[in-house]
Structures are given as C-alpha cells and as structure tokens.
C-alpha cells in the first residue's frame with residue numbers, strides 16, 4: 235500500500251519498484267480522481283498485480299479506513315504501508331493562514347497517523363510501515 239502514488243513523483247517510483255523488484259501486489263492510491271492513477275497502475279501491472287483506490291488519506295473515515303477495506307477486499311492481507319502522500323507548503327511561513335496550516339498538518343502528519351494506526355490493526359506479523 236503506497237499512499238499518494240497515483241500522480242508520479244516518489245510514490246509512483248516506490249509502487250512500481252515494489253512490484254518490479256519484490257513482486258509485491260500493490261495498492262496505488264490517488265486523492266481525488268481515479269484517472270490520475272491509471273498510468274501508475276498500468277506500470278505496476280507490467281510486473282505484478284495491483285489495484286487503484288481513491289481515498290483522501292488526510293481523513294480517517296473515507297480515507298485511511300477506505301484504503302484498508304479495499305486492500306483487504308482485494309488481497310486479503312497487507313504487509314507493507316508506505317506513508318508517501320504529502321504536500322509542499324504553498325506560502326511563505328508568515329503568510330500561511332489557518333486553512334493552509336490545517337491542510338499541511340492533516341496531509342503531512344495526520345495521514346501517516348491515520349494510515350499507520352488503521353493498517354497496523356490488520357497487518358500481518360512482521361509487517362512494516
């Protein structure tokens with residue numbers, strides 16, 4: 235399971251390399267639109283099995299929990315979670331308003347907390363986040 239892996243960047247590389255080098259079955263995650271992840275999924279499918287799941291991981295309900303449910307529905311188990319989803323700050327520090335600060339914290343910090351908790355509950359012994 236690699237969060238934020240649909241639109242290129244480090245997440246796509248991790249997803250594809252897990253499939254290519256490790257033969258992992260990979261869950262590709264996009265925040266909003268399924269179309270954004272199709273290219274990554276096709277790259278994964280060139281090496282192994284995979285699915286694409288739309289979920290905003292800055293939320294527990296409808297985000298992290300959706301990923302867990304769809305991962306287990308597809309593969310029945312999970313061994314690896316990569317908390318990759320993140321945002322670069324979009325404003326100078328002193329100009330960041332509360333809405334932007336909330337978005338940064340929920341995306342860069344809370345997504346990892348939500349996903350790590352929700353996946354750790356169902357992960358195989360020896361699994362890793």
Ligand SMILES: NC(=O)c1ccc[n+]([C@@H]2O[C@H](COP(=O)([O-])OP(=O)(O)OC[C@H]3O[C@@H](n4cnc5c(N)ncnc54)[C@H](OP(=O)(O)O)[C@@H]3O)[C@@H](O)[C@H]2O)c1
Nearest residue numbers: 238240241243244245264265289290291292318319320341
């Ligand atoms: N690149 C670097 O030099 C560097 C250095 C240190 C740390 N990092 C960290 O490494 C990670 C990947 O970096 P990157 O350069 O590959 O960044 P990136 O190209 O901006 O990719 C981030 C990915 O996260 C997704 N994402 C953002 N919010 C999300 C949410 N709420 N739910 C699901 N997916 C979400 C984005 O999707 P959308 O585009 O659809 O929003 C995007 O696919 C980030 O966490 C970043 O902070 C990067």
